[in-house]
Amino acid sequence: RKEVEQDPGPFNVPEGATVAFNCTYSNSASQSFFWYRQDCRKEPKLLMSVYSSGNEDGRFTAQLNRASQYISLLIRDSKLSDSATYLCVVFRFILTGGGNKLTFGTGTQLKVEL
């Protein structure tokens, strides 16, 4: 099982719709979570961090469910400019063997249409 899994999509939604993506992670020791956005043929950019209590930034809401080991991203009132791939990122400390582990999911593609 992959450490981080996302539905690749594409999710095709009309402008103004609400859309939600989930991302599941396999290691219960994972500690920090992020959503990055990647436009076609561009580099990823941080969209938002995901806090335990959930957090909101304008039309975007991120939630963490530790019991079920998933994070979610909700986009309200979608815009054409929201069309992109949304990457889930999971971080955990590794106590032995050195290094920490930061894993990107494969991304979920969103297409917002007129």
Next chain:
Amino acid sequence: EAGVVQSPRYKIIEKKQPVAFWCNPISGHNTLYWYLQNLGQGPELLIRYENEEAVDDSQLPKDRFSAERLKGVDSTLKIQPAELGDSAVYLCASSSGVLETQYFGPGTRLLVL
């Protein structure tokens, strides 16, 4: 403030040839990452540096890949010899700490023929 700079942006080589990518991180960022991204996939970490020390290179194919970050600033990733399967986008990112926001460069698109 300048972002992460990478060069070249594109590279086409024949298999078995060597290739090198260069990255200049954001000034003051101690943490530098090299990722490989295939089409339709997320970035996969190759190596992470804290200053000049490679603290995580567990995913770096060491038989053909090497990296260095002399003086803890710029970094170079090398492949020798390149194989057809190495065709991908190589992304460099930097951050002020391992849990801090990563800022990515535009990437180097490598095509191995």
